[in-house]
Amino acid sequence: MFITLAKDLKSTPLPVTDDPRWARIVARDKSADGQFWYSVATTGVYCRPSCPSRRANPANVQLHDTLARAKATGFRACRRCNPDGPSLEAGNAAMVADACRRIEQSEEEPSLVELADAAGRSAGYFHRVFKAITGLTPKDYAAAHRAARVRQGLEDGASVTVAIYDAGFNSSGRFYEKSTGMLGMTPTRYRAGGANEDIRFAVGETSLGAILVASSRKGVASILLGDDPDTLVRDLQDRFPKARLIGGDQDYEALVARVVGFVEAPQLGLDLPLDVRGTAFQQRVWQALQDIPVGNTVSYAEIAERIGAPKATRAIAAACAANAHAVAIPCHRVIRKDGALSGYAWGAERKRALLDREAHGSAKAADRAYRSSRA
Numbered sequence: 001m002f003i004t005l006a007k008d009l010k011s012t013p014l015p016v017t018d019d020p021r022w023a024r025i026v027a028r029d030k031s032a033d034g035q036f037w038y039s040v041a042t043t044g045v046y047c048r049p050s051c052p053s054r055r056a057n058p059a060n061v062q063l064h065d066t067l068a069r070a071k072a073t074g075f076r077a078c079r080r081c082n083p084d085g086p087s088l089e090a091g092n093a094a095m096v097a098d099a100c101r102r103i104e105q106s107e108e109e110p111s112l113v114e115l116a117d118a119a120g121r122s123a124g125y126f127h128r129v130f131k132a133i134t135g136l137t138p139k140d141y142a143a144a145h146r147a148a149r150v151r152q153g154l155e156d157g158a159s160v161t162v163a164i165y166d167a168g169f170n171s172s173g174r175f176y177e178k179s180t181g182m183l184g185m186t187p188t189r190y191r192a193g194g195a196n197e198d199i200r201f202a203v204g205e206t207s208l209g210a211i212l213v214a215s216s217r218k219g220v221a222s223i224l225l226g227d228d229p230d231t232l233v234r235d236l237q238d239r240f241p242k243a244r245l246i247g248g249d250q251d252y253e254a255l256v257a258r259v260v261g262f263v264e265a266p267q268l269g270l271d272l273p274l275d276v277r278g279t280a281f282q283q284r285v286w287q288a289l290q291d292i293p294v295g296n297t298v299s300y301a302e303i304a305e306r307i308g309a310p311k312a313t314r315a316i317a318a319a320c321a322a323n324a325h326a327v328a329i330p331c332h333r334v335i336r337k338d339g340a341l342s343g344y345a346w347g348a349e350r351k352r353a354l355l356d357r358e359a360h361g362s363a364k365a366a367d368r369a370y371r372s373s374r375a
Helices: 002-011 020-026 067-071 088-105 112-119 123-134 138-155 160-166 172-183 187-191 229-239 250-264 280-290 300-306 313-321 348-374
Strands: 037-040 045-047 061-064 198-206 209-215 220-226 244-247
Touching: 020 061, 037 067, 061 067, 088 112, 088 123, 088 138, 112 123, 112 138, 123 138, 138 280, 198 220, 198 229, 198 250, 209 229, 209 250, 220 229, 229 244, 280 300, 280 313, 300 313
Parallel strands: 198 244
Antiparallel strands: 037 045, 037 061, 198 209, 209 220
């Protein structure tokens, strides 16, 4: 009798809640998808761990190591999480990848409705998913792709007209409306590799080291920080390899002095016309950075949320690293979610010093405002 009772105890399954996999179901852990499945007796369905359906009573749940065992229950596949096929995230990624190929292969830009119909989704849902995954709207993605095709055509030696039409523009007028913002200069000048572009520059000195400010006719094209002025000039040459670099005169050095003054006292503010050259996504990030007030910091994740691309934190970090306008486009105000400084193109110590100065300046300004209100 004792032996029989022992056998019964041994064969009794543990409660589902004692299985570590149950915690992953409760958390709707997407990383657990494909590792196991579960079925629910009361609803007669089997699901993947990340299923968004209402949490089942664990007393009615059975765990399965394989999909075949889940199917063997005789239950049907859950319609919400589709355990027999790819996950929702994988399906959306495939849908967006297919849409990107359609955009890239189309002679004319496909409309949002056309893309959504091809994906079998509503226009609103498709638009939200596309932007969440790529960081761009379908229209912005198409514009960035056309710009890249124009740049490639001009770099390969095609005439401006051929490059325009090969990139999918159906009229030269529509292209020229956007050409300077797209290329940073006229198409003819870009085709020549910027050979006829004049870049004025001057080097100054701050308490954080050397600073180089360079401008095109459109505005300030670079603000670089470093230890060695000669290294900064070589960096500028690498950024504009075929442009004419012209040393700044006394008037231009006054502009450099304004930038130096801002580095030393950020509360003074810095309002300069900028010549910003980058992809559509980078420019969206850089604009969001310019909206961060002096004395404030935000995380990469917050910037991603602000531009409507919550999953693009790595791309946000890459855009910050590609910023060529130190302090004017304040990428130093972006930190990690845990408060750590993270990287900075011009050195972590400079980033810390800039943030300390801005925080100190904001505290002094708040104190002055308080004293004024009490007077």
